[in-house]
Amino acid sequence: xxxxxxxxxxxxxxxxxxxxxxxxxxxxxxxxxxxxxxxxxxxxxxxxxxxxxxxxxxxxxxxxxxxxxxxxxxxxxxxxxxxxxxxxxxxxxxxxxxxxxxxxxxxxxxxxxxxxxxxxxxxxxxxxxxxxxxxxxxxxxxxxxxxxxxxxxxxxxxxxxxxxxxxxxxxxxxxxxxxxxxxxxxxxxxxxxxxxxxxxxxxxxxxxxxxxxxxxxxxxxxxxxxxxxxxxxx
Ligand code: ATP
Numbered sequence: 001x002x003x004x005x006x007x008x009x010x011x012x013x014x015x016x017x018x019x020x021x022x023x024x025x026x027x028x029x030x031x032x033x034x035x036x037x038x039x040x041x042x043x044x045x046x047x048x049x050x051x052x053x054x055x056x057x058x059x060x061x062x063x064x065x066x067x068x069x070x071x072x073x074x075x076x077x078x079x080x081x082x083x084x085x086x087x088x089x090x091x092x093x094x095x096x097x098x099x100x101x102x103x104x105x106x107x108x109x110x111x112x113x114x115x116x117x118x119x120x121x122x123x124x125x126x127x128x129x130x131x132x133x134x135x136x137x138x139x140x141x142x143x144x145x146x147x148x149x150x151x152x153x154x155x156x157x158x159x160x161x162x163x164x165x166x167x168x169x170x171x172x173x174x175x176x177x178x179x180x181x182x183x184x185x186x187x188x189x190x191x192x193x194x195x196x197x198x199x200x201x202x203x204x205x206x207x208x209x210x211x212x213x214x215x216x217x218x219x220x221x222x223x224x225x226x227x228x229x230x231x232x233x234x
Contacts (some may be wrong), residue, residue: 001026007056018210029187031197034207039188048080079153085140089133100150117146138169155186161194194231
């Protein structure tokens with residue numbers, strides 16, 4: 001579904017990503033785990049066309065997408081939920097959700113997807129006319145996810161969905177991620193909270209200072225002593 005091949009990314013002279021290769025198969029939940037500053041967000045931003053890699057290739061359904069605009073990448077079926085649950089302040093919850101569908105013309109289908117988002121996140125339905133910036137952190141995360149889902153993505157890129165949330169909210173968000181996956185969306189999940197990410201994942205990759213240093217099934221990573229010590233607090 002998604003293939004990242006030998007991708008290198010520079011910020012000025014700094015090589016933030018060093019020949020990273022990995023893939024996400026259709027229907028999988030794949031986690032990219034690693035410490036602060038390891039390069040996780042940079043990889044997601046490369047996939048969604050927000051930054052241009054120096055070299056390497058990214059393929060989506062076997063087609064190179066590295067020089068494609070973000071708009072075209074979203075239209076092709078890849079949607080990102082940015083870190084820090086960036087919602088549009090000064091716009092209502094409903095307007096934020098509608099922004100997610102701005103490239104679509106299939107009104108009836110949009111309405112269906114909207115209903116599905118309300119099912120997953122009933123709180124959003126209760127707050128439709130409220131300014132997005134007045135939502136709690138967890139609600140904003142839900143809104144950012146709902147907005148991404150309204151582009152009807154085949155692949156959802158999630159950047160640190162647990163960040164800054166209370167444990168109860170984290171559990172709820174991760175349950176919803178699993179539900180989204182069960183409906184057929186492929187998910188690439190970036191998390192510092194490695195345990196909770198791996199618990200819902202099929203596979204995982206560990207990234208350290210711009211390089212992939214370990215990979216395996218989620219269970220293998222959860223069981224590994226080394227990974228336990230470095231990332232799982234065990
Ligand atoms: P975090 O969870 O803190 O976002 P991350 O794993 O997502 O961490 P990135 O944000 O991808 O890491 O950052 C990777 C490296 O690139 C870091 O060393 C960071 O300081 C650097 N970096 C990120 N964005 C920029 C930028 N716009 N200009 C210069 N350096 C950057």
